[in-house]
Amino acid sequence: MSGAEKIHVRVTEKTPLNALVTRFRFEPVDGGLLPTFSGGAHTVVEMKDGDITRLNPYSLMSDPYDQDAYTISVRRDDEGRGGSLFLHNQVDVGDELTISYPVNLFSLDLRAKKHLMIAGGIGITPFLSQIKQLDRAHGNWELHYACRSEALGSYVDYLTTTHPNDVNVYYDDQDQVIDLENLLDGQPLGTHIYVCGPKGMIDWVRGKAADLGWPREAVHYEEFLAPQPGKPFEVKLAISNKVVQVGEQESLLEAIERAGVDAPYLCRGGACGMCETRVIDYAGNFIHRDHWLEDDEHASGEKIMPCVSRFEGKTLVLDR
């Protein structure tokens, strides 16, 4: 069985925060205690959407030491393949779901003298659990949080009320922009940067930090990619000797699993590297979307990350 260990939970609260974001609270069905976790961890939520089983990662935003419940916040993506829409529209209080044990690909570097957090939009969620972890240990942190508008600023009120001196909020519609160069320039030695948000923001922060001479190890980022829909294609699985059609609204990994083939995975968002698969033969073009493989590996035609990447063409044979 692939992926992390599973936990059966019941939805005990469903709280709309604004036009796009809804918060869900999960408690264990058996009444036991949930595992503790580290700030920045995510869980993979399993959703039975008709014939398709969707497994989407969401950052845990609750107190990592609270073993009674986990909470996640889900931003509705009207253009996506339906995972967030399913949670928003079809999951209600009382429903049971299966989620994975916490997995952390965005953990705090506990050597840091100061943690400088930069969030964009729904990218705020991992910082909420990290802040709770740091507060308990009297850690030194500072948050810079960019939102589209006051109306869409999830948890702005909570953060500015509880931590008025550590939280800085920027609204796009008021033309407020993080003064990144000055911000990075003024940090004490031993500061680590954490950025979670849209790809453009991550690239901006990483690029600026590199230009200013920050060590690569002091810059941490996380961006989960949702698999994107695309043209249907056919894949041959050489080891299991199966030919599978990948549907328009389905990822390659989901199609492999639907065929009954147990493929390894963890994050399902192109970040962790677990599902890396060797390409045996192909005639066509890869649509690589992961953060895991290097550019030369993408160009080589020898590997693919089936959780987020697709293929267009005649023949694709995988070592699976």
Place this chain on the structure above:
Amino acid sequence: MTIQFNDETFRDDYSFHNSERAIKRFPFPFDKDSYMYAVNMEQHRGGPADSVYEKRFDVDEHYVSEMRDRAQVLADDPLRCQSLPHMTLAGWDVLELIMTCKAEDYPDLFELHRDGDRWRWINKPLGIDDTFTFLDETTLPYGPMEYITRQTQGDFAVLDQRDDNLWMDAGMVTTQADWSLDFDIGMNFFEWHAPVPLAHEKGIFVRALKFLLNIQQGAPARRLNWTMTVNPLLDTSPENYHKWGIQKTTLTPQNIGAKQHLRVELQTFFRLPRSNGLVFPIRCYLCAFQDLMTVPKWGRRLHRVIRDLPEELATYKGFIDNRPMMLDYLSQFDDGLPTSNGIWPDLETEPPLQK
């Protein structure tokens, strides 16, 4: 099963001994008649009843005496236990993991009572009954990792995970096969494995690291490793090589059966939930050649493995000079019959020695 704890020593008069039960449950590390490095990992989720795999942290008849030996090593050399400043949270993770596992797996020996952050820990074999505040170091006599690993058999490497690598940033190391925490502290996975021959070229460490980085909460893993030790010494450290290295020259054809020990490490790997670090317990089991030879399958197999082992490995494991004498001894127990697959003794099904 109730455990009778031995009163024994791992130094000076070497009164260490294995009972018949301890011999049968010895983790013999060879699953076939030859040996080469492999990433031989499997899930650590129990195993046959009374085997060393059954519990998450095996407690056996040597427990009390091993803890006494550890206290002696630490008194002589406090640098055997170290924890860099950012590893305290991981130390609490280790304490929580061991206390909860032992209290669940050995309720007659260990008890953990939790009332919020106020914890009471009872260790009956060592006569300990302490109440402390979880996550408050000032309420324990030692740091959290040192406190609990003074009460747990095996060495402990506590690893920080960052930059797609693992870092040896804390540990309790007093029963090691010739490596030094004081030397390795702060090193990454490739740095501390640099002295191992052949495995780098085979790409073993790149694959092993990838596996370890992906070990998840609730899904621990394990493997066996092995070497050879003359006399039942737990502390075969580089720091004390001048004391034990010379003992390798004391083997004779008359005493080899009693003095030469196969040293096996049960290595386990647990993801630590609060720190996202990894703990790597390395549990040492010793068994004299003459005790191993009471299991016919192990007698046949050990002879073949040692005979065919590449020279580099026999050198690295430190017994190249004694190998001819070992083979003279072991060959008496190899009648050439085939052996069954797997590590278990198979006493009921494997024939007795035919010579």
